[in-house]
Amino acid sequence: MGEEEEEEETTVKSSTTVKVSSNxxxxxxxxxxxxxxxxxxEKIMNGDLKTQIEAARDIRKLVxxxxxxTRTKLAAAGVIQxxxxxxxxxxxxxxxxxxxALLNLAVRNERNKVKIVTAGAVPPLVELLKLQxxxxxELAAASILTLSAAEPNKPIIxxxxxAPLLVQILSSGSVQGKVDAVTVLHNLSSCTENIHPIxxxxxxxxxxxxxxxxxxxxxxxxxxxxxxxxxxxxxxxRIAITDSDGGILTLVETVEDGSLISTEHAxxxxxxxxxxxxxxxxELILKEGAIPGLLRLTVEGxxxxxxxxxxxxxxxxxxxxxxxxxxxxxxRIVYDIATRVxxxxxxxxxxxRLLQDMVQRSMxxxxxxxxxxxxxCTPSSIPSK
Numbered sequence: 554m555g556e557e558e559e560e561e562e563t564t565v566k567s568s569t570t571v572k573v574s575s576n577x578x579x580x581x582x583x584x585x586x587x588x589x590x591x592x593x594x595e596k597i598m599n600g601d602l603k604t605q606i607e608a609a610r611d612i613r614k615l616v617x618x619x620x621x622x623t624r625t626k627l628a629a630a631g632v633i634q635x636x637x638x639x640x641x642x643x644x645x646x647x648x649x650x651x652x653x654a655l656l657n658l659a660v661r662n663e664r665n666k667v668k669i670v671t672a673g674a675v676p677p678l679v680e681l682l683k684l685q686x687x688x689x690x691e692l693a694a695a696s697i698l699t700l701s702a703a704e705p706n707k708p709i710i711x712x713x714x715x716a717p718l719l720v721q722i723l724s725s726g727s728v729q730g731k732v733d734a735v736t737v738l739h740n741l742s743s744c745t746e747n748i749h750p751i752x753x754x755x756x757x758x759x760x761x762x763x764x765x766x767x768x769x770x771x772x773x774x775x776x777x778x779x780x781x782x783x784x785x786x787x788x789x790x791r792i793a794i795t796d797s798d799g800g801i802l803t804l805v806e807t808v809e810d811g812s813l814i815s816t817e818h819a820x821x822x823x824x825x826x827x828x829x830x831x832x833x834x835x836e837l838i839l840k841e842g843a844i845p846g847l848l849r850l851t852v853e854g855x856x857x858x859x860x861x862x863x864x865x866x867x868x869x870x871x872x873x874x875x876x877x878x879x880x881x882x883x884x885r886i887v888y889d890i891a892t893r894v895x896x897x898x899x900x901x902x903x904x905x906r907l908l909q910d911m912v913q914r915s916m917x918x919x920x921x922x923x924x925x926x927x928x929x930c931t932p933s934s935i936p937s938k
Contacts, residue, residue, distance in 0.1 A: 586623065589615060594630035602647060605639060609650035612636075616657040624662045633658065633665075633672050640677035645689070648681065652692040659699045666703035674700070675713045682718035691730040694722055698733045698740070707744035716741065716751050723759035731763060732773060739776040742783055750783065757784055757793035761800050769810040778807055778818035785825035794826065795837060801826075802841045808862075809846035816850060817858040824865045831868055839869055852905060 593615070596608035612632060616624055632654075639651035655674065659666045674696075681693035697715055700706050715737070722734040741751045764777045781804070784790030794800040807819035823843065826834040847869075850862035895903045 586615075586619070587626075590623070590626055590630050594627070594632050597632050597635045602642070602644060605635065606644075606646050606650045609636060609639065609647075609654040612654040613650070613657050616654070616660075621662050624658050624660075624665055627658060628662075628665050628668055633669055633674075637669070637672055637674045637677060640674070640681065645686075648689055649692070652681070652689065652696055656692070656696045656699060659696070663703050666700050667705050670700055670703075670706045670709055675709055675715070679713050679715050679718065682715060682722075687727065687730070690722070691726060691733065694719060694726070694730055694733045694737065698737045701737050701740040707741055708746040710737075711741045711744050711746075711751060717755070720752060720756045720759065723756065723763065735760075735763065735773060735776050735780070739779055742780060750787065752780060752784060754784065754787070754789035754793035756780065757790060757800070758797045760784075761794070761797040761803050764803050764807065765799060769807045769815060770812040774807065774811060775814040775818070778804075778811070778815045778822065782818040782821040782825065785822040788829070791826055791829055791834075794822070795834070801837055805838070805841045805843045805846060808843065808850060813855050813858070817855050817861070820847065820850060820854070820858055820861045820865060824861050824868075827865055827868045835869055838865075844869070 589611075593608050593612055596604050597612070600608060612627060616627065636651045636655050636658075639647045640655075642648060642651075655669055659669055678693045678697055678700075681689050682697075684690050684693075697710060697719075701710050719734040719737055722730045726734060738752055738756070744751075760777050760781055764774060764781070767773050767777070781790075781794070785794060794804070801823070804819045804822050808816050808823070811819055823838055827838060844866070847862045847866050851859050851866070854862060
């Protein structure tokens with residue numbers, strides 16, 4: 554046997570030894586984990602309160618460093634039910650430890666989400682939402698958020714009475730608490746089994762305030778405007794939007810600065826207002842300078858947003874119905890002009906540029922009018938708020 558063959562054989566043996574060693578280490582680690590799962594389930598099911606609290610904390614630690622398979626094995630070992638019982642304890646540490654353990658068992662594991670709700674976690678979580686203790690209340694909201702991501706859980710959570718308590722968090726919670734509350738309400742709003750709306754007019758004012766403060770193109774803004782669009786479909790919601798300080802203006806600003814999704818919802822809310830009573834809402838929307846943003850949306854929005862913007866523009870015009878020049882007619886006229894100028898091959902591109910120029914010019918004229926009105930106001934006529 555030559556030297557090269559000997560070296561090759563040595564390399565193969567070395568590689569095999571490494572693999573065997575690695576497999577042995579993995580098996581040993583899995584065995585330790587299996588043993589730990591059995592020990593933790595025994596403590597959480599049969600230990601005294603102090604032992605259960607320690608076990609709940611250890612479950613959280615184990616789950617945070619492990620795969621979804623470990624979460625599934627812990628659930629199969631029976632830890633979910635005693636953790637839910639701990640939510641009912643008057644002991645703060647027991648509630649806190651069990652909340653964190655359940656939250657981590659549910660993360661990235663759809664089966665566990667459903668198991669936790671089926672085992673009866675929602676009623677005690679709703680009770681925790683009623684607490685004055687901000688930490689437990691917001692941990693409960695975070696847990697409900699995670700559980701609401703599973704479709705089978707949505708009807709149960711929607712019927713639990715959680716929504717009004719989550720609306721309270723919109724007004725008084727921490728930043729993270731408010732984000733979680735909006736996301737839960739958004740998740741539940743998509744549940745097709747809801748007989749009644751998830752939120753009522755009381756949610757409008759905090760949602761408007763949150764939308765004012767956040768970036769209009771953020772995911773948070775998309776969820777907030779989706780909820781406001783739903784609310785705009787009821788008379789109570791529409792009244793609340795107009796009564797909220799800067800309610801319509803905030804929707805108009807979202808049309809101007811929002812993402813594709815949030816602009817679609819914002820224009821939907823404005824259209825719902827105007828459709829319900831054009832005489833009542835037309836001037837309120839026009840007063841906030843909605844036209845430039847709507848014109849731009851007919852060019853740059855999603856197909857649904859473009860249709861909504863065109864319809865709303867037609868409703869906002871001050872001409873009799875039979876003499877209205879609809880947005881679609883305007884676009885056809887611009888397209889015909891573009892075809893004559895640059896030919897059919899470049900007509901679409903030219904028409905889009907012409908419409909964008911019209912939007913820009915309209916925005917400039919609108920800004921000039923606003924500045925002129927501001928300059929002509931006497932100090933006593935300028936609102937103090």
